[in-house]
Amino acid sequence: MQTDNNNKPDSEKPKTKNFIYEIIDEDLKTNKWGGRVHTRFPPEPNGYLHIGHAKSICLNFGIAEHYNGKFNLRFDDTNPEKEDQEYVDSIVEDVKWLGADFEDRILYASDYFEQMYEYAVALIKSGKAYVCDLTPEEIRATRGTPTEAGKESPHRNRTIEENLDLFARMRQGEFDNGTKTLRAKIDMASPNFNMRDPIMYRIVHAEHHRQGNKWAIYPTYDWAHGLEDSLEGITHSICTLEFENHRPLYDWYLDSLAIYHPQQIEFARLNLSYTVMSKRKLLQLVNEKYVDGWDDPRMPTISGYRRRGYTPEAIRNFAEIIGVAKRDALTDISLLEYAIRDDLNKKAKRVMAVLNPIKVVLTNYDGEEELGAINNPEDPEAGTRKLKFTKELFIEQSDFMENPPKGFFRLVPGGEVRLRYAYIIKCEEVIKDSDGNIIELRCTYDPDTKSGSATSTKKVKGTIHWVSAKYGINAEVRLYDRLFLTENPGNKDNWLELINPNSLDVIKNSIVEPSLKDAVMGDKFQFERTGYFCLDSKFSSTEKLVFNRTVTLKDSWGKKSS
Ligand code: ATP
Ligand code: MG
Numbered sequence: 001m002q003t004d005n006n007n008k009p010d011s012e013k014p015k016t017k018n019f020i021y022e023i024i025d026e027d028l029k030t031n032k033w034g035g036r037v038h039t040r041f042p043p044e045p046n047g048y049l050h051i052g053h054a055k056s057i058c059l060n061f062g063i064a065e066h067y068n069g070k071f072n073l074r075f076d077d078t079n080p081e082k083e084d085q086e087y088v089d090s091i092v093e094d095v096k097w098l099g100a101d102f103e104d105r106i107l108y109a110s111d112y113f114e115q116m117y118e119y120a121v122a123l124i125k126s127g128k129a130y131v132c133d134l135t136p137e138e139i140r141a142t143r144g145t146p147t148e149a150g151k152e153s154p155h156r157n158r159t160i161e162e163n164l165d166l167f168a169r170m171r172q173g174e175f176d177n178g179t180k181t182l183r184a185k186i187d188m189a190s191p192n193f194n195m196r197d198p199i200m201y202r203i204v205h206a207e208h209h210r211q212g213n214k215w216a217i218y219p220t221y222d223w224a225h226g227l228e229d230s231l232e233g234i235t236h237s238i239c240t241l242e243f244e245n246h247r248p249l250y251d252w253y254l255d256s257l258a259i260y261h262p263q264q265i266e267f268a269r270l271n272l273s274y275t276v277m278s279k280r281k282l283l284q285l286v287n288e289k290y291v292d293g294w295d296d297p298r299m300p301t302i303s304g305y306r307r308r309g310y311t312p313e314a315i316r317n318f319a320e321i322i323g324v325a326k327r328d329a330l331t332d333i334s335l336l337e338y339a340i341r342d343d344l345n346k347k348a349k350r351v352m353a354v355l356n357p358i359k360v361v362l363t364n365y366d367g368e369e370e371l372g373a374i375n376n377p378e379d380p381e382a383g384t385r386k387l388k389f390t391k392e393l394f395i396e397q398s399d400f401m402e403n404p405p406k407g408f409f410r411l412v413p414g415g416e417v418r419l420r421y422a423y424i425i426k427c428e429e430v431i432k433d434s435d436g437n438i439i440e441l442r443c444t445y446d447p448d449t450k451s452g453s454a455t456s457t458k459k460v461k462g463t464i465h466w467v468s469a470k471y472g473i474n475a476e477v478r479l480y481d482r483l484f485l486t487e488n489p490g491n492k493d494n495w496l497e498l499i500n501p502n503s504l505d506v507i508k509n510s511i512v513e514p515s516l517k518d519a520v521m522g523d524k525f526q527f528e529r530t531g532y533f534c535l536d537s538k539f540s541s542t543e544k545l546v547f548n549r550t551v552t553l554k555d556s557w558g559k560k561s562s
Contacts, residue, residue: 018324020059020265024067024236027263033235037069040234041095041102042076042109042225045087045209047279048294048301049094051315051336052270058319059267060238061100072232073102077110078224080208088209090294094302098312109228110210116219116227117171119257120182120200124163128256129200130156131166132183136202139181143196149189150196156185170203173216177203182217186252194249198222226250226262234262240269241328268325273333274482275300276490290499291483295538297548298483298503308480309524309534309550314343330488340551344524344532349375349382352420352465353512353527353547355477357394359469362425364444365391368470371451373421385515389422392469394511396530399464400441402430409462411441418463420528424449465528472511475545478536479505516545529553 027033039060043053064071073095077083092106123129132139132153144150158166170180182201190196200223205216219227229237237250244266254261271277276285277300285291285299294301297308305315318339322331350373368390376382399410399417411417416426422445429442449456481503489495512527519525521540525533525547532550540546 018267019326020063020236020238020267020324021066023263023265024063027235028067036233036235037064037067038072038233038235039064039069039238040072040074040229040232041100042074042228043091044076044079044082045084045091046079046082047087047283048090048303050277050279050282050302051272051300051305051318052277053094054098054302054315055270055319055322056238056240057095057098057100058316059324061098062319063236063238065101069235070105071100071102072105072107072234073100074105074107074228074232075109076221076225076228077108077208077210078219078221080204080206080211080218083209085209090303094306097306098302098315107228107232108210109224110208112224112228112231113211113215113219115231116224119227119259120167120219120223121164122257123184123200124167124182125160126256127160128185129163129182130158130185131163131170132156132181132197133179134181135178136181136199139183139199143193144188146191152188153183153197156197167201170201170217171215173205175203175216177205179203184223184249184253186249192245192248194222194246195252198249222246222249223253226254226264227259229262229264230254230260233260237262237264239264239266241266241326242269266326268328270322271328271330271488271490272300272336273330273487274484274489275333276484276495278490281490281495284496288496290496292538297478297536298480300483307537308548309344309532310340311343311347311524314340317343333482337551341532341553344526344550346378347376348524348526348532350377350526350528351513351516352387352467353475353477353510353516353530353533354394354396354465354467354472355479355507355510355527355530356397357467357509357511358397358400358438359440360393360395360425360443360466361440362391362393362445363428363442367391368468371421387421387513388468388471390468390470393419393466394469394472395419395441395464395466399462400427400438402438409460410464411443411462416446416460418449418451418460419466420463421451422466423447423451424458424460465530467511467513469511471514473514473517473545475510475512475516475547476539477507477510477533477547477549478539479507479549481505510547512545512547519545524550526553 041057041060061071132155142151181199183197186195188196199220201217204218247264250264295303295307318336370386371389372384373387404412411427416424418424424446425443427443431440433439449458483503484498485500486498489498527533531552533547536546536548
């Protein structure tokens with residue numbers, strides 16, 4: 001994302017014409033923010049980031065980049081019981097990996113707690129906030145209904161002095177959890193529930209990952225968020241649609257304090273098919289070991305996609321393709337798969353790997369030779385390499401059929417097929433063990449059919465991949481399928497029962513071409529005909545290569561090794 005767009009005139013910059021850009025264009029015209037554009041991404045550090053967060057990061061950073069503005073990474077760390085440094089660290093890594101540049105601005109809401117406290121005191125002093133002794137349950141019970149006003153708290157009309165005293169003592173830790181709150185004094189009859197004297201502070205005796213035990217009170221999201229935006233000089237505070245009803249409160253707090261007032265703008269969150277996106281559900285998948293951690297390659301997390309071999313470019317393209325809307329919808333996961341294929345097609349080195357091997361012995365071939373192969377037909381710079389061709393080879397079990405259906409153009413008894421970059425071979429004999437399992441194919445090769453040579457004129461319908469049995473390397477290959485069996489599992493109460501039991505298929509004894517012994521973490525490969533692969537950062541080692549399939553070559557879920 002670090003392009004030189006900033007040096008180009010506006011008209012030449014690539015532009016996603018979504019409605020937020022239109023708002024900002026208008027603001028620049030009217031000079032509403034003195035020409036500034038400043039956005040932020042405000043995660044709560046209570047989980048790892050997922051693809052929905054990636055959409056928000058791309059949107060917010062993309063805007064800052066486009067308008068030559070600024071982008072903050074701000075941790076909304078106002079809820080000590082659920083937050084952790086591990087999450088902070090993973091979020092920083094993921095945002096950087098995506099290419100969103102926050103410069104030196106890693107900011108924390110908890111750094112503003114003192115200032116927020118003072119703003120709360122100011123609201124108390126202007127008669128706009130009060131300490132309430134009702135429990136959170138009692139507050140909920142007296143909120144009223146859509147057609148009925150809520151009940152005013154019996155403590156609503158405390159004196160300013162009494163409120164100041166009680167609030168100071170709440171801060172000191174004098175009261176137990178849940179025994180008091182600070183509430184804004186707005187309107188218990190408002191048609192908007194968020195305006196019915198909302199809670200600003202709760203008493204929480206808990207250790208905060210950055211503040212330790214300094215605080216016994218913690219601000220609510222609605223109270224804190226606008227203050228954070230205001231203190232950082234954010235111009236456009238972009239959030240998801242569920243906060244639309246909270247905007248009047250966002251505005252009320254900032255107007256009541258008469259402080260710098262950013263504009264909140266809502267957009268539709270990303271929902272992706274065949275997965276869940278709520279952090280609570282993702283945490284449950286991790287804790288209850290349905291997956292192997294937050295970075296399991298089946299998870300919709302940024303770290304999971306990274307481990308699986310997705311690229312930041314592909315994820316950013318995906319964010320661009322899906323655009324930004326004002327209405328919630330379910331995005332088809334195949335769009336994400338399209339974006340990753342499109343990117344890897346340009347970048348991935350082509351190699352040959354046999355996932356489920358069966359041995360081929362060429363009865364009329366002796367010795368060995370090196371054959372030329374193209375590393376990436378999409379990238380002339382990628383060059384060529386040599387493949388060792390030997391008497392014994394492996395081919396894919398699925399490329400041979402003893403009793404083929406009509407239209408099967410690969411190897412059959414008595415039939416011919418071309419070995420990629422090599423020769424046409426003919427299957428002469430099928431060797432079976434005592435149980436009738438095929439263990440070896442005896443074949444002959446036709447020396448006049450060497451790929452690329454002038455004498456090679458024979459044509460066959462099928463070409464298959466292979467690896468030399470003598471030089472090939474053993475590897476484990478991990479194939480992933482969708483994590484859930486239904487399109488929208490997040491909507492269902494029994495979502496855990498909808499997990500795809502076959503979402504991971506581990507093949508222990510694959511054979512890959514010898515060039516792969518030099519593979520390093522982060523390299524992208526296309527295993528010809530079987531998909532895009534990368535080394536697995538958790539299980540692969542110098543002793544044992546372990547590859548993850550990033551994505552199949554085309555939309556052929558279920559036909560895993562065809
Ligand atoms: P929760 O509120 O349950 O902790 P969250 O996913 O909203 O979950 P946050 O850490 O508050 O978590 O999210 C950080 C930012 O990412 C917010 O601005 C939020 O609007 C945005 N965001 C979260 N989920 C999505 C999504 N699915 N699509 C787009 N943006 C999202
Ligand atoms: Mg949230």
